Amino acid sequence: xxxxxxxxxxxxxxxxxxxxxxxxxxxxxxxxxxxxxxxxxxxxxxxxxxxxxxxxxxxxxxxxxxxxxxxxxxxxxxxxxxxxxxxxxxxxxxxxxxxxxxxxxxxxxxxxxxxxxxxxxxxxxxxxxxxxxxxxxxxxxxxxxxxxxxxxxxxxxxxxxxxxxxxxxxxxxxxxxxxxxxxxxxxxxxxxxxxxxxxxxxxxxxxxxxxxxxxxxxxxxxxxxxxxxxxxxxxxxxxxxxxxxxxxxxxxxxxxxxxxxxxxxxxxxxxxxxxxxxxxxxxxxxxxxxxxxxxxxxxxxxxxxxxxxxxxxxxxxxxxxxxxxxxxxxxxxxxxxxxxxxxxxxxxxxxxxxxxx
Amino acid sequence: xxxxxxxxxxxxxxxxxxxxxxxxxxxxxxxxxxxxxxxxxxxxxxxxxxxxxxxxxxxxxxxxxxxxxxxxxxxxxxxxxxxxxxxxxxxxxxxxxxxxxxxxxxxxxxxxxxxxxxxxxxxxxxxxxxxxxxxxxxxxxxxxxxxxxxxxxxxxxxxxxxxxxxxxxxxxxxxxxxxxxxxxxxxxxxxxxxxxxxxxxxxxxxxxxxxxxxxxxxxxxxxxxxxxxxxxxxxxxxxxxxxxx
Numbered sequence: 001x002x003x004x005x006x007x008x009x010x011x012x013x014x015x016x017x018x019x020x021x022x023x024x025x026x027x028x029x030x031x032x033x034x035x036x037x038x039x040x041x042x043x044x045x046x047x048x049x050x051x052x053x054x055x056x057x058x059x060x061x062x063x064x065x066x067x068x069x070x071x072x073x074x075x076x077x078x079x080x081x082x083x084x085x086x087x088x089x090x091x092x093x094x095x096x097x098x099x100x101x102x103x104x105x106x107x108x109x110x111x112x113x114x115x116x117x118x119x120x121x122x123x124x125x126x127x128x129x130x131x132x133x134x135x136x137x138x139x140x141x142x143x144x145x146x147x148x149x150x151x152x153x154x155x156x157x158x159x160x161x162x163x164x165x166x167x168x169x170x171x172x173x174x175x176x177x178x179x180x181x182x183x184x185x186x187x188x189x190x191x192x193x194x195x196x197x198x199x200x201x202x203x204x205x206x207x208x209x210x211x212x213x214x215x216x217x218x219x220x221x222x223x224x225x226x227x228x229x230x231x232x233x234x235x236x237x238x239x240x241x242x243x244x245x246x247x248x249x250x251x252x253x254x255x256x257x258x259x260x261x262x263x264x265x266x267x268x269x270x271x272x273x274x275x276x277x278x279x280x281x282x283x284x285x286x287x288x289x290x291x292x293x294x295x296x297x298x299x300x301x302x303x304x305x306x307x308x309x310x311x312x313x314x315x316x317x318x319x320x321x322x323x324x325x326x327x328x329x330x331x332x333x334x335x336x337x338x339x340x341x342x343x344x345x346x347x348x349x350x351x352x353x354x355x356x357x
Numbered sequence: 358x359x360x361x362x363x364x365x366x367x368x369x370x371x372x373x374x375x376x377x378x379x380x381x382x383x384x385x386x387x388x389x390x391x392x393x394x395x396x397x398x399x400x401x402x403x404x405x406x407x408x409x410x411x412x413x414x415x416x417x418x419x420x421x422x423x424x425x426x427x428x429x430x431x432x433x434x435x436x437x438x439x440x441x442x443x444x445x446x447x448x449x450x451x452x453x454x455x456x457x458x459x460x461x462x463x464x465x466x467x468x469x470x471x472x473x474x475x476x477x478x479x480x481x482x483x484x485x486x487x488x489x490x491x492x493x494x495x496x497x498x499x500x501x502x503x504x505x506x507x508x509x510x511x512x513x514x515x516x517x518x519x520x521x522x523x524x525x526x527x528x529x530x531x532x533x534x535x536x537x538x539x540x541x542x543x544x545x546x547x548x549x550x551x552x553x554x555x556x557x558x559x560x561x562x563x564x565x566x567x568x569x570x571x572x573x574x575x576x577x578x579x580x581x582x583x584x585x586x587x588x589x590x591x592x593x594x595x596x597x598x599x600x601x602x
Contacts, residue, residue, distance in 0.1 A: 044481060045487050045488045118488075222495070223494070224577050224578075228577075230490070230492075234490055235490065235492050236492075236495075312401070314416075314518075315416055315508060316507070316520060318520060
């Protein structure tokens with residue numbers, strides 16, 4: 001027998017031996033559940049990023065959803081992921097800074113969660129420090145100002161739970177839980193959080209007609225001599241409405257929080273933070289990495305008149321020396337109308353995304 | 358384990374089957390300022406002086422080249438790639454390799470289009486370029502950017518931004534003029550594995566024939582017809598053939 005055949009036979013025996021001989025088991029047979037990719041994405045942008053070692057399955061997504069809403073992952077069993085990533089807020093926190101289990105505050109606004117599988121560079125957090133959704137999901141559980149647990153404790157809690165070991169078996173073929181499988185399940189659920197059903201999406205699909213104000217607002221957005229928003233925030237052919245890249249957008253002359261620079265160690269990256277998607281802005285206040293702006297008007301006014309210079313400011317903040325792009329009141333109103341056309345209310349009420357527990 | 362098995366399967370029988378990959382060619386885009394190499398490590402740090410004596414730093418340089426084609430003296434040609442987005446800030450996005458479409462031979466020239474020609478510059482047509490937010494606004498003729506070259510100029514502490522963005526030129530509302538240009542560089546011979554260096558001499562964007570004055574043209578250049586056409590003119594001397602290995 002050729003060597004490869006021997007190994008294959010051994011491997012097959014090894015695989016098929018798993019859990020054989022234990023009665024009462026349902027065989028491990030997860031059902032693949034590919035992402036339901038919206039037409040507007042299929043037609044315009046590259047396919048989503050799905051790790052080859054974490055395919056989407058019915059059981060994995062279901063488990064991830066249960067975990068996302070379960071306080072069991074926190075140190076004192078009081079907080080779930082959803083505590084700071086609430087569906088009615090497009091999975092962010094309406095508070096400027098989220099409160100951890102010990103009552104401590106962070107210094108950044110929670111990020112909204114949708115269309116994460118289309119973050120092609122897979123850099124997550126405002127400063128891009130985590131790679132892949134699975135990597136991001138490791139962090140809050142052990143962060144002392146957030147869920148303040150240890151993964152060891154979290155895994156013990158799950159392992160001793162009366163349902164989770166079976167659910168992990170159904171999803172991953174093992175009852176031995178670890179942080180890798182927990183984050184894989186959560187990531188599978190998070191990848192299903194797809195938002196692509198806003199008025200503007202329907203307009204692009206030819207299903208509705210936007211108002212004159214919304215259309216002019218889009219022109220303000222796309223006009224380099226007006227809003228010039230599109231260089232960082234997508235366009236009709238990139239309906240993610242973000243470049244998922246990092247920029248210093250002129251918030252401060254000096255930085256209390258250096259953002260990307262802390263992760264890369266490059267001073268040229270100080271003060272840079274990820275461009276968030278403009279989708280669902282209506283639900284995601286407050287705005288900016290530190291949640292300093294409470295309204296969309298505040299944000300528009302920032303880019304129009306409030307820019308502050310600093311050594312690393314992005315050249316795309318071209319009007320910084322005059323404070324901003326100086327939009328007229330009517331253009332501001334229209335720009336806001338356009339931004340609100342990116343709201344996807346079906347996303348925030350989608351029953352598949354709500355608390356199953 | 359599965360990976361291991363697949364690997365072993367893939368290796369087995371290598372003696373009984375010969376897989377030919379053909380000859381390989383790598384096109385390597387390198388960037389220079391007055392002969393000095395420019396890379397993303399120089400971004401925001403290294404200062405350069407242009408023909409107008411403006412001192413500047415670079416923070417972004419990405420550009421689109423299309424229809425990269427090798428030509429033989431008998432008139433035949435082989436297209437290596439439809440288009441390629443060079444991005445100095447993204448690892449691996451300054452060169453590409455192609456196997457199995459050319460033979461080791463003598464080529465009389467290599468040509469490409471800077472940006473897209475009109476036939477190829479179809480709005481929204483390329484999913485990878487859309488995903489890179491490379492689009493050119495419809496109000497300016499649509500299609501795609503040809504280049505985004507950004508930085509700051511002026512004395513330290515009082516710098517001004519520049520955003521040298523190139524694409525279709527807008528003559529007036531609804532009237533547009535193509536703005537790509539074709540580049541043809543000298544010939545060379547290839548072997549079974551050849552690397553061709555194409556040099557962008559970045560300083561040339563600011564001179565020859567037009568000595569670029571950043572105080573005149575710095576930002577909001579996309580809707581500026583004159584700036585767009587000057588970019589096209591200056592682009593003619595930007596590329597040259599480098600080393601062939």
